[in-house]
Amino acid sequence: MADKVAVVTGASRGAGAGIARALGAAGYKVYVTGRTTAEGTAEFPGTIHSVAKEIQDAGGEAVAVAVDHAKDEQVEALFKQIEAEEGRLDILVNNVAHIHPELITPGGYWERPLGLVDILNVGLRSQYVASFYATPLMMKTGGALIAFTSSFGSVCYMHGPAYGAQKAGVDKFAADMGVDLKDHDVAAVSVWMGPLVTERTRRAADERPDQYTEFLKIGESPEFTGKVIAGIHQDPKRMELSGQTVIGAEQAQVYGIQDNGKTPPSYREMLGEPRIPHPAIVR
Secondary structure, eight states: OTTOEEEESSOSSHHHHHHHHHHHHTTOEEEEEESOOSTTSSSSSOOHHHHHHHHHHTTOEEEEEEOOTTOHHHHHHHHHHHHHHTSOOOEEEEOOOOOOTTTTOOSOTTTSOGGGGGGGIIIIIHHHHHHHHHHHHHHHHOSEEEEEEEEGGGTSOOSOHHHHHHHHHHHHHHHHHHHHTTTTTEEEEEEEEOSBOOHHHHHHHHHOHHHHHHHHHHOBOHHHHHHHHHHHHTOTTHHHHTTOEEEHHHHHHHHTOOBTTBOOOOOHHHHOOOOOOOSOOOO
């Protein structure tokens, strides 16, 4: 995998950081993007530079690029930089999202800040923009993968309607981009992550131990999804998955991937299953 290149958006911390570390460990040169460039400037620890250094310290290659994914011109510049420096792009992980501090605060959508809807800008629209600018380079590369990080919140109530709409939206992006990319050797897949053990969920466990303590015992590491994405990219039948939404824990079992010696469970029976796109195509 020495010449393979990946981009992970929103990778200063949380799921993005773990996915970037996993792809670095799998041999990809990882471009780590996000807004946080200095510790203490964000709600939680982590910067694009610290994540890139972790990958490098583990023997991998990484480049930190400061990108505000709400600004299209910065996203365009990112992919122009990658084309100039690498001449290829094998994986785009669309992970960036605006996570409001009150995302998991109880209450109706009208009782919580209107700012929760910003996830439809940075988290939905921004992932379309990243895919738009990345796709021509990925088509040139061939054998490429666009992966969206999603969750069961796409089909069940989870954290309110703005969060749910964003997850349903990226699942639909994968489905419809899969149609457009069918003949271009680029797959588009949405991956449902299970409960993640991140800085945010650890804080939630401190604040609401009755709700989150057990959750952390069975939660997935952020690296787990990165291993699944690497597995999909390296799957000879990758294009058969294009357009689909897959449950990460189930796809991991197909590839024999574990999470720190554990086999994370699927929550299909409890939380729902991915929607199957209708085969009709209207152009």
